Amino acid sequence: MNKRPLYFDYAATTPVDERVIQVMVDCLGFSGNFGNPASSSHAYGQQARRSVEQARQQVADLVGAQAQQIVWTSGATESNNLALKGVAQARAQSGGHIITSQIEHKAILDTARQLQDAGVAVTYLLPDAEGLITAQAVSEALREDTFMVSLMLVNNELGTVNDIPAIGQRVREHGALFHVDAAQGAGKVAIDLAQWPVDLMSFSAHKIYGPKGIGALYVGPRAQQRLQAQIHGGGHEGGLRSGTLATHQIAAMGAAFVLAAEHFAEEAATIARLRERLLEQLSGINGLRLNGSPTQRIPHTLSLTFSEGEFNSQALSASIAFSATSACNSASNAPSHVLLALGLDARTAGRTIRLSLGRFTTEQDIDQAAQLIKAAAASAPAFWATAQP
Template identity: 75%
Template sequence: MKNLPLYFDYAATTPVDERVIEVMVECLGKAGNFGNPASGSHIYGQQAQQAVELARRQVASLVGASAEQIVWTSGATESNNLALKGVAQSRAGQGGHIITSRIEHKAVLDTAGQLEQAGFSVTCLAPDAQGLISPQAVKAALRDDTFLVSLMLVNNELGTLNDVVGIGEQVRRHGALLHVDAAQGAGKVAIDLASWPVDLMSFSAHKVYGPKGIGALYVGPRARSQLRAQIHGGGHEGGLRSGTLATHQIAAMGAAFALAGEVFEEETARIRRLQRRLLAHLADIPYVGRNGSPQQCIAHTLSLTFINADFNRQALSQVLAFSSTSACNSASTAPSHVLLALGRDAEAARQTIRLSLGRYTTEQDVEQAAQAIKASLSAPAFWAVARH
């Protein structure tokens, strides 16, 4: 494990916090809390159920929801599928109109595409120049038959922060449901579902220093009767998601969300300082452009495009672990659909890096990252401009 590159890809996944690992391990092994939460007839199952319900309360507490409104899933992708397909299938052949955007995660875009093939009408809104979807754009796209709007809270490539409260007010006034993919927002943005006009919200543990393979869907009162299960067999989770609950993963997600609440203010302020420091170190680089709004955003994610520069991506990757697009698209050679939607061409997309900071990023990491980025821009044209 020596000589690993510096980790600047927290938006792709986070390492599990050691405090979360301790909780997770307590649910494994013969001496641990290994019972089936559905086995309520004996102490093993009862203790496991208690751990599950504690975690449900912990997740709900971070986002201002009630515990009974949290449904366990395998991650944000399943939560997104359950939200979109579950609501669409409740319409029993009526069809209708769904609104999303061109810069959503593929878990939403591909699901919306499947629903379009099934006969639903789908509108994909273009972002504005700042990488945002405005309430006004949503209002203009609403139709008489619009029954669902699905938009993310924080963009996974740009770090831009949508006004989901303003969007939700428009959607609720219209009578439709609003689903929000908050995989990149939980623990980074203060969320209050008790007051926000949001009906469904997706979460993932591994973006919040929890394990992979576990997530949740918030189901508000307006959405409950309109949601249909996608996985059947046993009627778990109020009939919305069958399957034996993974106590160790659920307990870990609860611990991760509880910890995120405890360190929220301090961690957010520290990461904001680190991002400012990184940008200050990069300020003398010509031909560098920031993608997305520098005001309406989180501090954790930064998208930079090196325009007309000889950017040595391979050399930089030996020093920094970074992304150009979301993790689910990284195996593809196609340019980022988010950057294309912003009006960047394919070449600019290839000259773009996403740097995401997190709990274990240090000031020294930031300084070394800035040095590595400058070293990767070794074209004579770059240095000629830089010297002037």
């Protein structure tokens, strides 16, 4: 059996924590908590409903929200669609204007383009040189007819962290709604929706050691009457998202958020230490560049660009699981739209890799990865001479 590569792609997805798996298993099978949460007339349904509501509170607790403000979805992609399309379609008048950025996840960019096709004007802000969207840039883009601003908390390729409270204050003063994609931020950034001027926020379980196929949307008080459902058929989740609730996935997401809260400080410190260990060992590679702000970022995600002739990705891919771009771009093999927006050309973007660390990364993983990356850089010149146009 071949040895599995080192895993450095936590930003794409995380393995489900064993403690979370057990919570899921306990909701499956006849002896488990398998009932339909909507069937509240008997004990099976009531038990499932209690698990769903407990998980709703657990998710809310991590991000400073109230339980009733959490709406279950199938993941952050659906949450993003519900936020943007739901607000746009609930408006009495057509048209209007929204603001987002050129470095958002495709779940936002593709949805924004759908809204453009429906007559909504969209401004796509460029990031600054450090991969950040500033409050000033948002302020300058606001128009009288702007009804929504949608920006991510943590960039999924760079790991940069936008100043959401500052941006939110500008948006709140204008009167528009503010949506934040926090798929990469939950459990890594201290989120306080009781204080932050944010109206809608998207979450995903599989980025935080929970299962795929489950997520949530925070719906704050300013957005509650300004959101139109996108999935109909029973009026579940306060009429915002119909469909039988997946108790096992929801309970697992709640458990994952609890673990994130319990280990928040410890995990952040450990990953920061591992990140510094990796960067120190790679510091001797000529021309190596870290993309994005060196300070306003999470320690988990590194975007590294190698100088011309300094990297052989093919030599590395069998030994390390990493990304050459975000998961949303990998299917098309297109250059990263995030790196292009930063000013890198397609050729330079092709010499960039994303390494993302997580809960199960060890010092041994770091040391082995550093040696492999340095070897790939050392073997690069002949590769680039033959493989590049």
